[in-house]
Amino acid sequence: MDYISKFEELKSKNLSLDLTRGKPSADQLDLSNDLAAFRGNYFISDGVDIRNYGEIKGIDGCRELGSKILGCSKDYIWAGGNSSLSLMSQFLSFLFVEGNGTGPWSNKERVSILCPVPGYDRHFKLCETFGINMIPVSLTGEGPDLNEIQTLVETDESIRGIWCVPKYSNPTGEIYSSEVTEGLLEIFSNSKTKSIIFWDNAYAVHDLSDQTPLFDIFSLAKNNDCEDVVVEFGSTSKITFAGAGVGFIAMSELNQESFLPFYSALMIGPDKLNQARHVRFFQENDLQEHMRRHADIVKPKFDLVNNRLESMGLGAWTSPEGGYFILFESDIGMARNIISLAAELGLKLTPAGATHPYGIDQEDKFIRIAPTACSIEELDAAMDVFSCCVGLAYEQVRKV
Ligand SMILES: Cc1ncc(COP(=O)(O)O)c(C=O)c1O
Numbered sequence: 001m002d003y004i005s006k007f008e009e010l011k012s013k014n015l016s017l018d019l020t021r022g023k024p025s026a027d028q029l030d031l032s033n034d035l036a037a038f039r040g041n042y043f044i045s046d047g048v049d050i051r052n053y054g055e056i057k058g059i060d061g062c063r064e065l066g067s068k069i070l071g072c073s074k075d076y077i078w079a080g081g082n083s084s085l086s087l088m089s090q091f092l093s094f095l096f097v098e099g100n101g102t103g104p105w106s107n108k109e110r111v112s113i114l115c116p117v118p119g120y121d122r123h124f125k126l127c128e129t130f131g132i133n134m135i136p137v138s139l140t141g142e143g144p145d146l147n148e149i150q151t152l153v154e155t156d157e158s159i160r161g162i163w164c165v166p167k168y169s170n171p172t173g174e175i176y177s178s179e180v181t182e183g184l185l186e187i188f189s190n191s192k193t194k195s196i197i198f199w200d201n202a203y204a205v206h207d208l209s210d211q212t213p214l215f216d217i218f219s220l221a222k223n224n225d226c227e228d229v230v231v232e233f234g235s236t237s238k239i240t241f242a243g244a245g246v247g248f249i250a251m252s253e254l255n256q257e258s259f260l261p262f263y264s265a266l267m268i269g270p271d272k273l274n275q276a277r278h279v280r281f282f283q284e285n286d287l288q289e290h291m292r293r294h295a296d297i298v299k300p301k302f303d304l305v306n307n308r309l310e311s312m313g314l315g316a317w318t319s320p321e322g323g324y325f326i327l328f329e330s331d332i333g334m335a336r337n338i339i340s341l342a343a344e345l346g347l348k349l350t351p352a353g354a355t356h357p358y359g360i361d362q363e364d365k366f367i368r369i370a371p372t373a374c375s376i377e378e379l380d381a382a383m384d385v386f387s388c389c390v391g392l393a394y395e396q397v398r399k400v
Contacts, residue, residue, distance in 0.1 A: 022324035143180030173320025189226030
């Protein structure tokens with residue numbers, strides 16, 4: 001292939017394409033339009049007037065919905081506002097102001113959190129915003145490397161926890177095994193400092209083919225008598241409406257007791273109308289069937305990217321069974337160049353390094369591809385650009 005001519009040809013098209021953020025497409029959002037159409041008297045839910053203040057933990061039916069999505073008992077779950085990220089930030093605020101048993105994190109000289117890499121840029125942004133030191137740890141294909149973690153936890157007392165995206169991890173797509181998860185529970189429940197496993201189960205029901213539930217981390221933790229080490233998050237952002245869904249946080253009884261006074265100081269109650277709409281919606285629409293409809297829209301896009309990468313035949317990439325991302329891995333030292341070549345052709349890609357703490361991918365080789373938001377036609381055009389830029393970048397390296 002003459003990549004230079006192809007590059008010039010694509011440049012002349014003045015394209016404007018975007019594979020940056022993992023957002024649902026408009027036709028995915030359309031699947032939940034009935035949410036907005038609910039009318040009539042649904043102001044009373046489980047005897048509670050949902051127009052009023054109160055029900056800080058969320059309405060019962062919505063906590064039940066959260067338990068269906070996250071696969072743990074309803075007793076652990078609170079249904080909050082429209083985003084799990086904001087619940088993460090509220091829980092971090094609590095840790096900095098109150099702490100989890102050994103005083104406020106803000107009093108500590110240094111607080112570090114382990115960040116499995118490649119990972120989710122917004123976890124890293126939260127850490128940066130709170131002044132938390134981030135320590136990268138490798139992923140193995142079934143969760144983070146336990147040996148690495150064990151050594152770090154034994155030698156660094158500033159470590160207070162770990163971010164985990166256990167199912168279809170953003171962006172590697174891997175699924176944590178129960179063995180790795182038990183290992184994590186053991187390490188963090190025995191660490192000298194009191195630690196938290198931030199279990200961000202954002203893609204719990206986002207399967208492309210077989211709907212395979214993840215094990216329940218609270219059951220594993222209960223067996224090992226260490227439930228307090230886990231705080232789980234999730235939301236309906238990529239189930240119903242991103243931005244107008246419901247976020248969930250799940251915690252042990254003790255953690256709920258500790259967090260409740262702080263959380264209650266921040267607000268008098270969540271948006272229960274939206275919660276009730278969600279409860280109604282999933283009484284009328286089976287959750288599994290609804291997710292199958294998402295998969296019908298999303299899977300052809302993943303297949304398209306996979307086919308285009310296969311025919312290009314350069315680098316390596318993931319073929320996840322769910323979630324929102326494909327991770328492309330070039331040879332070392334090429335990602336930045338590929339991304340800037342793509343920008344010249346009007347294709348926006350997530351900045352190089354975004355998959356790593358502080359934006360530093362030492363090897364400069366990871367590129368996160370988010371194929372869901374655009375149409376199939378746009379995705380095809382975007383992969384045309386991507387393949388050309390990867391081909392050109394490899395050619396440039398060969399010529400040096
Ligand atoms: C791992 C992960 N967690 C959380 C979020 C955001 O969730 P929410 O919309 O509930 O804030 C995303 C969105 O991409 C994500 O990939």
